[in-house]
Amino acid sequence: MRVAVTVAAALLLAQAARADEVEKSAQADPRGEVVIGNVAGEVQVTGWDRNEVHVRADLDDEVQRLDFKTSGARTTIEVVLPKGRNYQGSTDLVVQVPRNSSLVINTVSADQAIKDVRGMQRLQAVSGTIQTELWNEDLEIKNVSGEVHVRGHGGKGMLRATSVSGGMRLDDIGSEMDLNSVTGDMTVRVSELSKARIKTTNGDVELRASKVTDDVRIDAEAINGDLRFRFPRTLDAEFDISTFNGDIDNCFGPKPHKTSEYGPGNTLRFKEGNGDGRIRLKALNGTVEICNR
């Protein structure tokens, strides 16, 4: 009997120490800024139609407290850790914010999932998947290690994304983008493309644009990787494509020519339609494919 009571007490204590669920909320500016910091765990943010920020946190027992502060139009939610300890725990945050809020999230080892937040977003993580949506305001993502998924809604927001190691999947994003990746493949779907700057060191880029503007500007380069671009059937642009060591496959018609008689490099320059746009694609070691179907 005594053993059973001891075990039950120990279980209750363990349960109490394992996680501390905290809920907090405060009135917020409908277009204010929400800043969230978390070291490890998960951060889920959803936009809603209330002028209120609400957070529910499952605090790990190593966490000292959850800071929740409002100052003017800024609301700060931060998981505060004790000083001088190597944090091994994990804290999950589930946050609701006014739909048009701007969002700043800094995490170390945490997945970020953002849904229906339509203000500007700045998302930064060391490792973990970042999953968000792009509307009419700009979005900036910096991730060292982990996948980046962005789903757009055909809005005007510009996307800037930097990843050291990890793939990017960007669907139906806005017409302007600046993408950088050291290692990882990029898959980009865009309904209308006007400006794109894309760089990868080790990885392939696949971009499909249903429509491009008359003054489209695209600069893309790969050091070790392929560039595969699908354009609409008709467009007005001047193409300037070169590879140092790789083929150029072109569905538009004109054939590339060798940079030198014996070298593996190729170049291709031609104009489609009025040629008002500029499309420059460069690869050191890799193939460039452009197609209009």
Add this chain to the structure above:
Amino acid sequence: MNESNKTGRDPLDEALASLPESIAPQRDLWPQIRAEIEQTPIAAPKSVVQSNWFRLAAAVLLVLATSFVTYYVTRQSMQQQVAQVTPEAAPAPQLTGQPASFTFGRERLGAGYMNARAELDKRFKERLAALPPADRAKVEKNLADLRHAADEISATLAQHPSDPLLQDLLMSTYQSELQLLANVSDLPTAGSMRTDL
């Protein structure tokens, strides 16, 4: 959080101060630096003063890297063109004076650039040490890949010094390397999150 060296000054301040003294840029760099800073769409929290210095340092380094690579590449190309157009009139003393193993390596970008880059690299290593081991390994591998790519392009460029594709890609790879150093230096780490209890 402020860090200082033996002289008591912030190393980035010193690095920044050292840049313009020995370098004569081909054009006024500040409008572009200002534009780069203003182009950043989302303002950093005001409490993170140091990250602004990182951005400024990175912007200066990127502009300098661009200017210097352009300068060397242009000079190299012009020298070669002159040599090709008037081979007999000019015995090409400049070209023959060039080391046989000439490359477009970073050391060619000048002492100011190298010092500033070393400071950024030092800060990068401090941040890197605070990352989880798996992430640290990925960053190190990717940085090594970038540097290896730059070295390979540089070596190839030595064989094809007027190849515009190689020139562009080398400059771009140097920029990517600096961008990686700056981005990682600016990243949150467990130690940089609030631990004020």
